Amino acid sequence: MKPCSDYQEMLLLDVYGELNSAERHDWGNHLSTCEHCRKEKEQLLRLLQTIKTALPTPTLSPDKIAEHVRSIQWKLREEANLPWWRKMRFLLPQRLIPALTTACLLLIIISWFGLKEFRKFDILSTSPQTTSEEQINRNDLEVVKNLEFLKEMEDVEKLVKHLDETGSQSPSTQTENNINDGGDDV
Amino acid sequence: MEAETEENTVSLLNDEELVTRAKADDQRAITELIHRYQPKVYAIAFHLCSDESDEVRDVTQEAFLKAIRSIKKFRGQASFSTWFYRIVVNTCRDFLRRKRKKERLFSLWQGKPHDNEVLQEKSKEQPDPKGHNNPMAVFTGKQLTHDVRKALRALPDKQRMVFQLKVLNEMTIREIAQVTGSSEGTIKSHLFRATHSLRNVLKDWVES
Secondary structure, eight states: OOOOGGGHHHHHHHHTTOOOHHHHHHHHHHHHHOHHHHHHHHHHHHHHHHHHHHSOOOOOOHHHHHHHHHHHHHHHHHHHTSOHHHHHHHHSOTTHHHHHHHHHHHHHHHHHHHHHHHHHHIIIIIHHHHHHHHHHHHHHHHHHHTHHHHHHHHHHHHHHHHHHHHHHHHHHHHHHHHHHHHHHHO | OHHHHHHHHHHHSOHHHHHHHHHTTOHHHHHHHHHHHHHHHHHHHHHHTOSOHHHHHHHHHHHHHHHHHTGGGOOSSSOHHHHHHHHHHHHHHHHHHHHHHHHHHHHTTSOOOOHHHHHHHHHHHSOOTTOOOOHHHHHHHHHHHHHHHHHHHTSOHHHHHHHIIIIISOOOHHHHHHHHTOOHHHHHHHHHHHHHHHHHHTHHHHHO
16 A cells, blocks of 8 residues: 655655644645555554664663763863873864874884985995095095195105215215325325 | 852753853853753664663763863854754764774674574663563564664664654754754655665564
């Protein structure tokens, strides 16, 4: 048995008590003439009653209500005493917390490995250059530092050379001198 | 004596006045709001989320805490009850989402309990609504509860929520539309579809 298709919405709205006065009047007129719709309405009302009977709404005793109120107040006091950084989580939507935590963890992992790779790259490519540059700089510095010393060395070398020259010349000269001296002595 | 008079005064205030006081951190106003809404919120959470009292208490508490934390953001564009019930419904949705995730996770290594086991477990938890002493009537009552629960669980989430808010929590279509943030037409559509589905599934109970 099916209700009239034109009145189907009205039937359901009537069952749920949602008809306005004009609709109720129109629907009432139809109901008085249509047995199908009357039976359908009865069955739907029975369905709703059956469901309500099967799932009764629980009633809380005053003691239970007081207990709940106390636990909520206790929670509120506890929250008020939390440090600011722990209160931050209440400002964020609960659903975002796992996503944000995952994002933070990923960021830490990526930056950790990225830093490691960067260091490796740094050691492989840039550090030999740096050491050679450093060495060059150090050598230059030494050269600069020892420039005066080198000049002195040059002087010393010249002196040695001169002495060598004079040294190689001196025995003959000495003998010559001696001869001359001896000659004179003789 | 003075405190008692103040308490009586607070209980006479309407929601808007209580909210104004609660925004200024008046603890008496907050307590009065909790007292006033506790039974209704408990009933909504009971039907939408769970039939286990501990879980319902936790959901109720979470909804109240969320509302009190953000009461300063309430601008009064809708009534306080609508604003608050929206928080309650969203808290229930979040709870169900978390619960389903957990269930899915556990069902990976634990076999799903058989329907009869569920029925037995639920029968233990649920007090007999009519207080029958007749074993046959008790069994019939339990069987009916089981069948109705099963039929409701089989509905799509939105249809089930709208149906429960309408039939079990006795809200109007307009209230449900405001609470869920949908149009009245959408709510009607969900409600009518749910009614047709339930009627087909519970045909034997209705016609007998």
